[in-house]
Amino acid sequence: MEVAINFKNDKLVGDFWGGLAAMLVALPSAIAFGVTIYASIGPAYAGLGALAGILGATALGLVAPALGGTNRLITAPCAPAAAVLSAFAIELVQHGVAPPFVVLMLTALGLVAGLLQLFLGFMGIGSLIKYIPFPVVSGYLTGVGLIIIGSQIPKFLGVSGGIAWWRALISPELWQWQSALIGGVTAAVMIGAPLLTRAVPAAILGLLAGVSTYFALAYGVDQSLLLIEGNKLIIGPLGGTASSMLDAITGRWQEIGELKLSQIGGLLGTAFTLAVLLSIDTLKTAVVLDALTRGRHDSNRELIAQGLGNVASACAGGMPGAGQMGATLVNLASGGQTRVSGVVEGVLSLIAFLALGAFIAWIPVGALAGILIVVGIRMIDRHSLHLLESPWTLLDFIVIVAVVAVAVGYSLIAASGVGIALAMFLFIREQLSSTVIRRKVEGGSRFSKRVRLRSDMEQLERQGVQTAILELQGSLFFGTKDQLYTALEPELSRRRYIVLDMRRVQSVDVTAVHLLSQIRDSLIERDAYLIFSSLSHTLPNGRNIGEFFDQMELTTTTEHVKVFPELDSAVEWIEDQILGATEAVESEAAALELNDLELFRDHKEETLIDLEACLERRSLAKDDKVYSFGDPGNELYLIRKGAIRITLPIASGAGDHHALTYGRGDFFGGMAFLSQATRLNDAVALENTELYVLQREQFEKLREEHKRLALHLVEAVAKVLALRLRYADKELMAMQD
Numbered sequence: 001m002e003v004a005i006n007f008k009n010d011k012l013v014g015d016f017w018g019g020l021a022a023m024l025v026a027l028p029s030a031i032a033f034g035v036t037i038y039a040s041i042g043p044a045y046a047g048l049g050a051l052a053g054i055l056g057a058t059a060l061g062l063v064a065p066a067l068g069g070t071n072r073l074i075t076a077p078c079a080p081a082a083a084v085l086s087a088f089a090i091e092l093v094q095h096g097v098a099p100p101f102v103v104l105m106l107t108a109l110g111l112v113a114g115l116l117q118l119f120l121g122f123m124g125i126g127s128l129i130k131y132i133p134f135p136v137v138s139g140y141l142t143g144v145g146l147i148i149i150g151s152q153i154p155k156f157l158g159v160s161g162g163i164a165w166w167r168a169l170i171s172p173e174l175w176q177w178q179s180a181l182i183g184g185v186t187a188a189v190m191i192g193a194p195l196l197t198r199a200v201p202a203a204i205l206g207l208l209a210g211v212s213t214y215f216a217l218a219y220g221v222d223q224s225l226l227l228i229e230g231n232k233l234i235i236g237p238l239g240g241t242a243s244s245m246l247d248a249i250t251g252r253w254q255e256i257g258e259l260k261l262s263q264i265g266g267l268l269g270t271a272f273t274l275a276v277l278l279s280i281d282t283l284k285t286a287v288v289l290d291a292l293t294r295g296r297h298d299s300n301r302e303l304i305a306q307g308l309g310n311v312a313s314a315c316a317g318g319m320p321g322a323g324q325m326g327a328t329l330v331n332l333a334s335g336g337q338t339r340v341s342g343v344v345e346g347v348l349s350l351i352a353f354l355a356l357g358a359f360i361a362w363i364p365v366g367a368l369a370g371i372l373i374v375v376g377i378r379m380i381d382r383h384s385l386h387l388l389e390s391p392w393t394l395l396d397f398i399v400i401v402a403v404v405a406v407a408v409g410y411s412l413i414a415a416s417g418v419g420i421a422l423a424m425f426l427f428i429r430e431q432l433s434s435t436v437i438r439r440k441v442e443g444g445s446r447f448s449k450r451v452r453l454r455s456d457m458e459q460l461e462r463q464g465v466q467t468a469i470l471e472l473q474g475s476l477f478f479g480t481k482d483q484l485y486t487a488l489e490p491e492l493s494r495r496r497y498i499v500l501d502m503r504r505v506q507s508v509d510v511t512a513v514h515l516l517s518q519i520r521d522s523l524i525e526r527d528a529y530l531i532f533s534s535l536s537h538t539l540p541n542g543r544n545i546g547e548f549f550d551q552m553e554l555t556t557t558t559e560h561v562k563v564f565p566e567l568d569s570a571v572e573w574i575e576d577q578i579l580g581a582t583e584a585v586e587s588e589a590a591a592l593e594l595n596d597l598e599l600f601r602d603h604k605e606e607t608l609i610d611l612e613a614c615l616e617r618r619s620l621a622k623d624d625k626v627y628s629f630g631d632p633g634n635e636l637y638l639i640r641k642g643a644i645r646i647t648l649p650i651a652s653g654a655g656d657h658h659a660l661t662y663g664r665g666d667f668f669g670g671m672a673f674l675s676q677a678t679r680l681n682d683a684v685a686l687e688n689t690e691l692y693v694l695q696r697e698q699f700e701k702l703r704e705e706h707k708r709l710a711l712h713l714v715e716a717v718a719k720v721l722a723l724r725l726r727y728a729d730k731e732l733m734a735m736q737d
Contacts, residue, residue, distance in 0.1 A: 031053045058347075061075060064342065072341060084270065085110075107314050110274075121302075126279070145376040146376065158232075179366035186371060278320060285323035306322060438504060449572070472484075528560070589664060603712070611709055629681060636717070637691050644683050
């Protein structure tokens with residue numbers, strides 16, 4: 001018990017230090033993101049933005065980890081939220097919307113985005129979001145990074161009034177060198193700090209450097225910087241008390257009721273973009289965390305928790321957020337072990353807000369801009385430039401550029417639509433570039449597991465041109481229809497049996513079924529057969545191929561379409577058609593005598609009398625076992641009537657694997673009999689069966705008394721085994737083509 005308590009305490013200690021370190025990383029960024037958003041409304045709203053960032057860090061930190069399923073994940077305001085919300089705020093301001101109403105719309109946008117995340121989680125979409133192609137995600141993140149950088153350049157230079165970044169760059173007369181100096185020092189320290197120490201987060205060191213530079217300028221150069229009122233270089237008063245936080249929460253709830261349903265409906269497009277971006281950011285962080293900790297997160301549960309966190313943040317007047325990569329990795333490195341570390345981060349953010357509100361008011365806007373510019377630069381996926389090195393990845397790079405261009409030049413909302421369209425394009429391109437024909441072999445190169453007599457095998461080889469076996473793979477849909485028809489067209493006029501092995505097919509659409517119906521009709525005109533194998537399996541989309549084909553009347557309207565559970569059964573049926581034999585005929589046939597067996601058909605009857613005297617006649621009922629794995633190989637079995645199934649036991653104990661089937665007139669057990677080794681398989685009677693059994697002891701006696709006869713027996717067995725090996729080699733060679 002004492003050990004368990006100590007272990008628990010160790011976890012709590014690690015969670016506290018991890019949460020503290022994560023707060024030190026997340027809180028400055030949250031303040032910077034909030035200022036970025038609300039400063040777009042007007043300089044007077046920068047303080048409200050800082051408050052929104054802190055409240056967001058608090059609400060998200062308290063709710064999301066408590067309900068989520070990913071240990072160590074830190075949820076806080078993030079760059080994608082800042083990019084979408086600031087662009088949204090700028091658009092409203094440009095349309096002349098009153099600032100208080102813009103604030104209200106920002107709150108409603110965060111609330112709707114959180115509700116949409118809840119919907120995505122409950123609908124199981126979390127498992128699908130992480131499959132968005134890398135080029136699209138890379139373009140999103142790079143676009144967000146560039147938008148963040150562009151939005152911070154004017155603040156970095158101290159230019160106010162909502163001037164575009166490019167205009168700010170070409171207007172040096174508007175710059176305030178104090179702001180640029182503070183931002184430059186902050187960014188330089190943030191970039192260089194990890195080279196000296198990792199004990200304190202780089203963002204904290206950068207922020208402290210920026211604040212120190214500000215006060216150095218205030219005391220040494222410009223005393224007016226010590227005034228808080230009307231000072232555009234700093235955030236300004238927050239009102240950092242418990243009562244002000246309560247007022248912010250209750251005030252938002254009173255105002256939210258004034259929104260009309262049509263106004264909320266107009267937010268859906270932007271809210272959906274925001275929800276998807278936040279979800280991608282969270283799940284991307286969770287995947288990285290899984291790789292580092294060998295854990296496994298629940299995507300849908302995490303989305304539900306994130307959605308509730310963003311709803312709580314909006315209700316408290318905070319900004320939305322997601323699982324934040326930097327703070328999460330700091331939490332992990334600082335000892336965080338469970339979800340408690342995320343809650344600790346939220347609690348400490350609240351304490352920091354209440355205790356340090358007056359100090360936060362003095363944080364320079366230029367310092368926050370420097371931090372965000374570094375964050376934005378790090379979000380740009382520079383590694384994607386390697387995609388230019390190969391013609392195979394050039395199109396992926398073009399996709400990234402397209403998403404970035406739309407995000408920066410128009411909006412992230414439009415970029416989300418472009419990203420979804422390009423994701424579909426990438427999927428179709430991948431499907432078109434891969435073949436749906438995995439392998440195509442002729443019937444004379446692929447035989448069933450039913451072991452045939454030599455004369456039958458020779459006939460099957462000669463008649464193999466009647467059969468074509470095509471193993472299909474991937475997706476059969478409108479994009480691969482022409483490829484499938486091109487592969488089948490030359491077979492339609494010269495084959496009587498066309499086998500389509502559906503084992504590796506991942507999806508089928510109506511267009512592909514229509515094509516297969518046309519192929520079926522073409523074969524019917526020639527009295528030929530379309531044969532499907534492995535048709536009953538369930539596809540990844542939940543659809544059963546067999547049921548789908550029945551529904552489309554592809555397999556139910558004619559006897560010229562056959563369906564078999566596996567390829568071997570289909571090939572065996574074709575072989576029976578070619579040989580003109582069926583299991584029913586064989587089961588009703590009389591038991592063979594020794595001289596009727598193919599093995600001894602060339603021997604004179606009088607020479608077999610002594611051999612027959614050495615043989616034991618044995619009768620087996622259906623499902624009787626002849627021998628088992630591990631039995632000594634001291635018997636050779638000749639089948640007078642019936643059939644024997646040879647199976648290999650599966651190592652996991654989950655049943656057995658059908659290897660071969662021997663029929664009337666054949667023999668089995670020859671390899672172990674000649675080598676005197678133990679059995680490596682099981683043999684079971686498929687039906688009522690009659691056998692000749694030659695025991696090793698009787699063979700030794702025969703060899704002593706009739707050496708020539710014994711030699712002929714061994715030679716005949718060896719020839720048949722060699723012939724079987726030859727056919728097996730032929731099949732293996734065909735499979736490699």
